[in-house]
Amino acid sequence: MELKILYFGMIADATGCKEEVISLQPGCNTNQLEKILKTKYQTLQNLSFKIVVDQEIASSQSILKATNEIALLPPFSGG
Amino acid sequence: MKKRKTVFIEGPITPSFIANSIEKHQTKTTIGAHNIFLGQVRADEIQGKIVQAIDYSAYTEMAENKFHEIREKTFSNYDLTCMHIYHSLGTVKAGEICLFVFVSAPHRKVTFEALEFLVEEIKKEVPVFGKEIFEDQTHVWKVNK
Numbered sequence: 495m496e497l498k499i500l501y502f503g504m505i506a507d508a509t510g511c512k513e514e515v516i517s518l519q520p521g522c523n524t525n526q527l528e529k530i531l532k533t534k535y536q537t538l539q540n541l542s543f544k545i546v547v548d549q550e551i552a553s554s555q556s557i558l559k560a561t562n563e564i565a566l567l568p569p570f571s572g573g
Numbered sequence: 574m575k576k577r578k579t580v581f582i583e584g585p586i587t588p589s590f591i592a593n594s595i596e597k598h599q600t601k602t603t604i605g606a607h608n609i610f611l612g613q614v615r616a617d618e619i620q621g622k623i624v625q626a627i628d629y630s631a632y633t634e635m636a637e638n639k640f641h642e643i644r645e646k647t648f649s650n651y652d653l654t655c656m657h658i659y660h661s662l663g664t665v666k667a668g669e670i671c672l673f674v675f676v677s678a679p680h681r682k683v684t685f686e687a688l689e690f691l692v693e694e695i696k697k698e699v700p701v702f703g704k705e706i707f708e709d710q711t712h713v714w715k716v717n718k
Binding site for chain 2: 500502503504507546549565567568569570571572573
């Protein structure tokens with residue numbers, strides 16, 4: 495399945511893009527996605543971020559679906 | 574569902590925008606107390622370089638939903654007459670305003686409590702990201718304390 499992933503702030507600096515589509519095995523969870531992304535982008539390994547699924551902070555075991563909107567969010571710094 | 578209020582403003586929030594906002598409340602005569610928080614961009618020194626501006630970006634859809642949730646939570650916790658939140662996107666220079674939070678109520682006490690709650694929730698819950706830009710155009714990413 496194909497999933498759209500959004501990157502923000504320092505995470506977008508590390509990946510060099512603001513969004514991309516990634517192919518994943520069906521049944522993949524957020525933990526597995528994180529491993530795939532950290533392999534693809536070595537620079538992500540030293541950064542702090544949260545994975546958000548459909549705008550909610552995801553647990554590491556959440557099973558991903560093709561309809562989900564995934565985002566990698568670095569620490570917030572509004573205001 | 575109620576119409577969502579616009580929170581994001583491109584560029585700095587100007588003093589005249591803030592003055593206009595205050596003026597609009599002069600017809601609401603049940604209000605006896607306003608309280609305002611203004612966030613201003615600091616010219617911090619980081620590793621020998623001075624911050625010239627912050628470039629704000631956001632996960633806009635999620636941020637707008639979070640602002641809405643925070644508004645609803647604040648209205649249910651505190652007896653306010655009205656509440657306004659504005660946050661900048663894009664470039665805001667040092668010394669300019671990037672956050673404007675405005676609460677009003679019949680009496681003062683609740684405005685102090687509600688304003689502190691609101692500003693802390695915004696800092697903690699809303700996915701906004703500040704890129705601190707130096708004079709030589711290099712940058713670091715801001716992290717809220």
